[in-house]
Amino acid sequence: MPHSGAAAVETTTSNLSNSDLNFSIRRRASRAEADSENDDVSPVGDSNNIVNGGGDRKTVKDGGDGVAFKYVYRPSAPAHRRVKESPLSSDAIFKQSHAGLFNLCIVILVAVNSRLIIENLMKYGWLIRAGFWFSSRSLRDWPLLLCCLSLPVFPLAAYVVEKLAKWKHISEPVVVFLHFIITTTSVLYPVFVILRCDSAVLSGVTLMLFSCVVWLKLVSYAHTSHDMRSLAQSFEKGDASPSSLIEENNYDVNLKSLAYFMVAPTLCYQPSYPRTERVRKGWVARQLLKLIIFTGFMGFIIEQYINPIVRNSQHPLKGNLLYAVERILKLSVPNLYVWLCMFYCFFHLWLNILAELLRFGDREFYKDWWNAQTVEEYWRMWNMPVHKWMVRHLYFPCLRNGIPKGVAILIAFFVSAIFHELCIAVPCHIFKLWAFIGIMLQVPLVLITNYLLKKFQNSMVGNMIFWFIFSILGQPMCLLLYYHDVMNRKGRID
Template sequence: MHSAEEISDATGAVSTGSDDTLSSSATTNRKTSTSGANGAEGPIVVKKEKKRSKYRHVAAYHAKVRHSSLTREPNVTASFLGFRNLMVIVLGEIDLASLARALLLGKCLYSFFFASVAMNLRLIIENFMKYGVLICIKCHDYRKQDVVLGSILFALVPYHLFISYLIELTASKQAKQVVGQRKKNGSAEAAERDQRTFRLTWWLSAFFHCINTLLSLGVTSFVVYFYIHHPGIGTLCELQALIVSFKICSYAFTNRDLREAMLNPSMESALPEIYSSCPYPRNITLGNLIYFWLAPTLVYQPVYPRSSHIRWSFVAKRLFEFFCLTVFIWLLSAQYAAPVLRNSIDKIAVMDVASILERVMKLSTISLVIWLAGFFAVFQSLLNALAEVLRFGDREFYTDWWNSSSLGGYWRSWNRPVYLFMKRHVFSPLVGRGWSPLAASTVVFLVSAVLHEMLVGIPTHNLIGVAFAGMLFQLPLIAITAPLEKIKDPSGRVIGNSIFWVSFCLVGQPLGALLYFFAWQAKYGSVSKMEV
C-alpha cells in the first residue's frame, strides 16, 4: 500500500520541510575524558551513539508551492494514458490509431468526451423515448425539518474547533509558565517535575480533545441518522463533521509535539525550517485556527506556503466550473441513474443474479461519469478556488491517480488531503513505534472502512456494512496489483491500471449504489415523489 520511500519516511522523528522526514536514528555525542600516565588530562573521546527517537506529528507535508495536475500552469504537465485504458474498457470499439494521435496532440480528455457521446447516443435516445424528461426541481422531498436541522449542524459543528483552541491556549500558557520557572531554577529535580507536568497536561488535553471530537462526530451522526430524512442534506452534515474531527485531531497532535519541542529543545525535537516564522506558542491564535479551519487541508501546520496574490479571474473560472458540474451531476442522476436504480429493485428482491449484473453494467457508465465529474468539481474546481482565495500555496490535492498501475497507487494519489492525514497521524506513528508497514496499513484501512460506512450508511439510515466491506476488500486487491507497479514492461502497468478501473469504477461503485438504494427503498421508499 505504501512505497518503500514512504515506509522509510514513517520512522522519521521530524520533518525537514518536505514530504520526507529525518532519520529515526538520532546521533548523540557522549564526551569522556581519560588521564595519562602523568596524571594530565587526556584527549576528549567523542563516542557516537544511535538513539531511536519518537515520531513527532510535526512533519511539514505542505512545504512548497505546488499546482494541481489538471491546472493549466506553465510548469504543469499531466499524462492521460490511464484514460486510454478506460476508453478501451468502457467503449470497447474505438479507433486506437485515432486515439494515439489525440494523445500526442494532448486531446485525450476531449477525445474521451466525444467518443463517449457518440457511443452512448443510442442510450440517450432510448432513455428519452422510454421515460421522457424526468428532471423536476420540485419533485424532491426536502422537508423543512431537514433544512433547519442541517443548517443548525452546519453552524454549530465548527465551534468544536474553537473548543480545541481553548484547550490548546490553556496548555500553551501552562507551558510558558514552565519555561519561566525553568530559567529561575534549572536543577535536575525541577526538570523532572517539568516532565511530569508536561505529561499530566498532555493527558488532560488529550482527554478533553477526545471528548470534543466524539461530541462533534457523535451528536452530528445521531441527529443525521434519526432526524434528517434526506440523504443529501445528511451527507453534507456528516462530511463536515468528519472534516472538523480530522482537523481537531491534527491540531491537537501537532501542538502537543510543538509544545514538547519547546520544553525539551534538542537535536531530536528539531522542527521544520518553515515553522521558524511562527514558533510555538505564537501559533496559538484565533486567526491561525480560522485559517486552518478554512484551508483545503486536514494536516495542521503553524505555517503554510502562500501564493503572492489572489487571481480573482481564476477563482471565478473555478466556481463557474463547480456550478456547471454540479448541475450536470444532478441532471445525470435524475434522468439516467434514477430509472436504472428503480428498475433494479425487483431484480434484487428476487436475487436475479443475471439481471443484477446487467443493471450493474448499465449503471457503471453513468456512475463513472458522475464520479469523474464529482472528482473534478470538488478537487480541481472547488478546492482550487478556496486555495486561491486563501492564497494557500500547496495545491496538490491529487496526483495522476488515473494512471495508477495498482490499487495502492490509486489510494495514495486520488485524495491527497485524507492520505496525508492518515500518513502523518496514523500510519507513520504506528511504524515509528515498531509496527510493521503491513499492520499499520491494515489499521489505516480499518479506520477508513469505518469512516466510509459512517459517511454512506448514516445519511441513508442503513448501516449495512457494504462500504465497510468494500474498503476492506481493497486490501487483497492492493496485494495482487502491487507487483505490477514494479514491472518495467508497459504491459504490466496497463494490466494493473485496467484492474483498477474495472474493480473500483466499473463494478464496486455501481454495485454499492444498487445495494444502498435497495436498502433505502426497503426502509422508506423513494426520495423522489415521481413515479417512473
C-alpha cells in the same frame, strides 16, 4: 521578363567562382541528406521547403534554391537508411504522441453520448425531479442546519484547551483526554442529530462530511500542537538542538491561525502556509461557472439515467444473478460519469476556488490517479489532503511506535472504512456495513495488484483491474445495495 527566383540564382552565381559554387552545392546536399535520415525533410514534391545551411528549414520561391534539389533528390539516393518500427507496433506505440487519437476518442464520445441523450429524451421525456435527493422535507431539515452551524464550537474548545496547556494550567494527560472528548463529540453529535431526524439523505451526507472534516482537522491540530509543544520543551531543557523544524513551527497558540486552518483546503495543521500574492477574481469567476455547469450535468445524469435504472432494478444479492449483472453493467457508465464529474467539481474546481480565495499556495489536491498501476498507488494519489493526513497522523506514528508496516496500512484502511460507513450509513439510517466491507476489500486488491505488477512488469494490468473494480463493479454494486436497503426500510418496495 525573367523569373525573379531565376534572376536571384543568376545574380548569386555571377558573384561566385565555380569552385565556391560547387562547394556550396555539395555542402547543401550533404546536409539535406543527413537531415533526411531524421525524417525532417519535406516530401520530394514540396519544392518550397529546403534545408538551410544551419539545418533549419527555409521557405523560398520556386527556383530560388532549385540547384540544391538537382543534387539531393536523385533516384539513386537511398530511401531506406535504418531500421524503423511501425508507429502502432508494440515497441514504438508508447514512444510518441497520440494526441490526434485522443481527440478522435473525445469526438466519438461526445457524438455517441449526444445520441444516447437525445434517444433517452425522446423515449422517456424529461425525468428531472426532486424526489429522493431533495424531498419536500429537505427545507424542514433545520436541526441538521443548526448542527452544522454549531460545529465551530469544537475548534473553539480545542483552542481553549491548547491555551490552557501553554499556560501550564493543565497537565499533558488532561490535554490529551480533553482533545479526545472534543474530537469524539464532534462526530457523535451530528450522528445523534441525523438519527433522531428523518431527514433527506443528501442533507445527512452533507452534514456527515462536514463533521468528518472537522474531526480530521481537530485531530491534526491537537497532534501537531502536542508535537510542537514537546519540541519547544526539549529545546528549553537543552535536550534538542535548534533545527529548522523548530524555527519554522514555533509553538504559539493563535486563534487566527486555527480559524484559517479550519476553512483552508487542507487537513494538516501548521502555523503558517505558503500563500499566493493575490486573488485572481476573473479566474475564480470562470471556475465558478464551470462548477455550476458540471454540477448541473451531474444532476442531469443522476435524475435522467441513474434513478430510473436503480428504481427498475432488484436487490443485487437477491433474485436472478444474470439480471443483477445486467443492471450493474448498465449502471456502470452513467455512474462513472457522475463519479468523474464529482471528482472534477470537488477536488479540482471547488478546492482550487477555496484556495484562491484564501490565497492558499499548495494546491496539490490530487495526482494522476488515473494512471495508477496498483490499488495502493490509487489511494496515495486520489485524495491528497486525506493521504497527507493519514501519513502524518496515523501511518508514521504507527511505525514510530514499533507497529509493522503491513499492520499500519491495515489500520489506515480500517479508519478510512469507518468514516466511509459513517458518511453513508448514518444518513441512510441503515447499518449493513456495505461501505466498510467495500473499503476493507481494497486490502487484498492491494496485494493482488502489487503482485501482478512485479510478475508481469506491466503497468496496464493493475490499471485495468483498478478501473474494473471501481467503475464497473464496485460503485454500481454499492449504489444498488444502499438504494434497495433504504427503500426496504421505508417500505416502498417488497
